[in-house]
Amino acid sequence: GAVVSQHPSRVICKSGTSVKIECRSLDFQATTMFWYRQFPKKSLMLMATSNEGSKATYEQGVEKDKFLINHASLTLSTLTVTSAHPEDSSFYICSAIGLVGQSSYEQYFGPGTRLTVT
Amino acid sequence: EDQVTQSPEALRLQEGESSSLNCSYTVSGLRGLFWYRQDPGKGPEFLFTLYSAGEEKEKERLKATLTKKESFLHITAPKPEDSATYLCAVQKRNDYKLSFGAGTTVTVRA
Numbered sequence: 001g002a003v004v005s006q007h008p009s010r011v012i013c014k015s016g017t018s019v020k021i022e023c024r025s026l027d028f029q030a031t032t033m034f035w036y037r038q039f040p041k042k043s044l045m046l047m048a049t050s051n052e053g054s055k056a057t058y059e060q061g062v063e064k065d066k067f068l069i070n071h072a073s074l075t076l077s078t079l080t081v082t083s084a085h086p087e088d089s090s091f092y093i094c095s096a097i098g099l100v101g102q103s104s105y106e107q108y109f110g111p112g113t114r115l116t117v118t
Numbered sequence: 119e120d121q122v123t124q125s126p127e128a129l130r131l132q133e134g135e136s137s138s139l140n141c142s143y144t145v146s147g148l149r150g151l152f153w154y155r156q157d158p159g160k161g162p163e164f165l166f167t168l169y170s171a172g173e174e175k176e177k178e179r180l181k182a183t184l185t186k187k188e189s190f191l192h193i194t195a196p197k198p199e200d201s202a203t204y205l206c207a208v209q210k211r212n213d214y215k216l217s218f219g220a221g222t223t224v225t226v227r228a
Contacts, residue, residue, distance in 0.1 A: 032214055043218045093161045097214050109161035
């Protein structure tokens with residue numbers, strides 16, 4: 001149980017284009033999903049918190065117009081990187097919280113999406 | 119200000135050589151402390167959650183403990199497949215967000 005998937009696993013796009021990353025909870029309903037960014041050999045940096053049916057809450061310094069988040073259902077959240085630039089190249093990871101087992105506080109992570117902007 | 123500090127940054131072990139990783143934290147209103155394992159190019163894999171001082175949890179060769187100021191992840195008789203980055207994170211009461219430490223990269227040589 002508690003499986004989170006991401007699609008695509010890798011994407012290469014040209015500068016100025018937009019790219020969408022999907023995050024799905026496969027075997028549980030995720031009331032809240034999180035989006036993180038991770039630079040090489042660095043820890044995870046929280047970008048935003050996404051609640052189903054409401055607007056995402058962004059962390060300080062994260063541009064909400066650049067990183068569009070939509071939590072359309074209890075199993076799907078999407079992150080769209082708009083007008084991507086090379087500095088947006090990174091490893092993007094989502095996580096989800098739901099009623100899994102005995103705890104509703106544990107976050108389960110997706111496998112990550114490697115974005116390269118050329 | 120909340121802080122999560124992991125040490126050491128890197129740990130090189132011989133197969134079978136037990137050791138411990140440290141996660142010290144300063145957070146107001148701790149709900150839980152989480153340990154994750156991350157392999158290169160992959161998302162973090164959940165290991166343990168600890169909620170109160172004195173609590174211990176075990177999984178195979180790993181054992182996590184918690185005090186009011188720090189947590190330890192003990193690796194007993196490690197194998198090469200235990201090589202990974204181990205991340206510690208804290209969660210505050212009334213908030214589901216996790217604040218991560220920088221991680222400890224463990225390399226186990228056969």
